[in-house]
Amino acid sequence: MQTIENQNNTRMIRGQEIANTSRIMKREKGGYIVPSQSGGGAYLVTYENYKPQCECKDFELKGVLGIKCKHIWSVEITLNKKLYPDGTIEVTQTVRKTYAQDWSAYTEAQTNEKSLFLELLNDLCNTIDNPVHDGRGRKPKNMSDMIFCSALKVYTTFSLRRFISDMKTAKEKNYINSLADYSTVALYMENADLTPMLVDLILKSARPLKAVETEFAIDSSGFGTSRFSRWFSFKYGKEVNSRIWVKAHLMCGVKTNVVTGVKITEAYSHDTKEFPELLETTAKTFEIKEVSADKAYSSRDNLELVDSLGGTAFIPFKSNTTGKAKGSLLWKKLYNYYTFNREEFLQHYHKRSNIESTNNMVKVKFGDYVRSKTWTAQVNEVLLKILCHNICVVIQEMYELGIEPNFMLKN
Numbered sequence: 001m002q003t004i005e006n007q008n009n010t011r012m013i014r015g016q017e018i019a020n021t022s023r024i025m026k027r028e029k030g031g032y033i034v035p036s037q038s039g040g041g042a043y044l045v046t047y048e049n050y051k052p053q054c055e056c057k058d059f060e061l062k063g064v065l066g067i068k069c070k071h072i073w074s075v076e077i078t079l080n081k082k083l084y085p086d087g088t089i090e091v092t093q094t095v096r097k098t099y100a101q102d103w104s105a106y107t108e109a110q111t112n113e114k115s116l117f118l119e120l121l122n123d124l125c126n127t128i129d130n131p132v133h134d135g136r137g138r139k140p141k142n143m144s145d146m147i148f149c150s151a152l153k154v155y156t157t158f159s160l161r162r163f164i165s166d167m168k169t170a171k172e173k174n175y176i177n178s179l180a181d182y183s184t185v186a187l188y189m190e191n192a193d194l195t196p197m198l199v200d201l202i203l204k205s206a207r208p209l210k211a212v213e214t215e216f217a218i219d220s221s222g223f224g225t226s227r228f229s230r231w232f233s234f235k236y237g238k239e240v241n242s243r244i245w246v247k248a249h250l251m252c253g254v255k256t257n258v259v260t261g262v263k264i265t266e267a268y269s270h271d272t273k274e275f276p277e278l279l280e281t282t283a284k285t286f287e288i289k290e291v292s293a294d295k296a297y298s299s300r301d302n303l304e305l306v307d308s309l310g311g312t313a314f315i316p317f318k319s320n321t322t323g324k325a326k327g328s329l330l331w332k333k334l335y336n337y338y339t340f341n342r343e344e345f346l347q348h349y350h351k352r353s354n355i356e357s358t359n360n361m362v363k364v365k366f367g368d369y370v371r372s373k374t375w376t377a378q379v380n381e382v383l384l385k386i387l388c389h390n391i392c393v394v395i396q397e398m399y400e401l402g403i404e405p406n407f408m409l410k411n
Helices: 004-021 057-065 070-079 103-111 113-125 143-156 164-172 182-189 194-209 272-283 300-308 329-340 342-366 375-400
Strands: 032-035 042-048 051-054 215-233 238-253 259-266 290-292 312-314
Touching: 004 057, 004 070, 004 342, 032 070, 042 070, 051 057, 051 070, 057 070, 103 113, 103 375, 113 143, 113 194, 113 375, 143 164, 143 182, 143 194, 143 375, 182 375, 194 259, 194 375, 215 272, 215 342, 215 375, 238 272, 238 342, 238 375, 259 272, 259 375, 272 300, 290 342, 300 312, 300 329, 312 342, 329 342, 342 375
Parallel strands: 215 290, 290 312
Antiparallel strands: 032 042, 042 051, 215 238, 238 259
């Protein structure tokens, strides 16, 4: 059973996440409005008789034990609120660090994005080795053409039939060798050979930012499909329908949000086991200084892998961790740092919020669901969304940082 101190520490970390990512508003009638992390409304935090109160279920159950919920912690972290024994309250407003947006560069990037997207996508597709036709049967479409058309289709967010005019524009500009019927594009998206090619293009698209990114974050996110699974629940005595999800495990740079590693799995694949592959893939191109992740990735192997690559892992320890892992000095060292330097640890750890931003950027721009019906096509469609995202990130940095992307560079 967790001690009160451990439970408060756990909720303090969650409160820090809310304080860093949400806007906490003070009411004219008193109290503070704290947004729910699940996006389902907000909670009112008040101070009556110098004691914090919250409307959430967690405080209702644990508050009597002296355990503050994450919403109370978020208010006190944001306001630097201190309660003294004599009943007085000292409040010091925390100034949140903000970063100025280079609006002229942003405007230039957005207004020129589509034309530059076609150019950069063409450059990437030119790195693909098309299979040589042996002369027997009908000559297949160039794989580079099919990837270009598939990526353009995802970028436009149009249906296969509606994006044909964009494909004609690409042919007029000689980005593709020949036009294809919309059904042909759909057929190629179901090709399993496309998957490793798309992963390779995603990694290539991140290379121009090699000198910029040294700190990374990792997490997973789901994309909805039109397919459902059905089973009989003996607990509820009825059939249950559940949407089938495609799960994208991503690692991104925290400065530009470029995706540096990707793995697509079924919905219930555990996050921890995907960590090594994503990290090692990123390390082939980028220098690793920091890696931030949530508790789902907390394991001795993951911490030691980051250390072996020259970086430091900022992953919170689970509540039942004792810091007594046998034979691991690194585990004990990081556990003590996490325990006794919590504020400094959180400053590094909360760079993890950038992976949430990356997932949101992909979904807002290219959709949080896939249109494809078969599993292979769904995997390829999610990979195409991430490829399009990376190209858009590179375009933004062309104007902000003045980079000249060269996708032919080796790692």
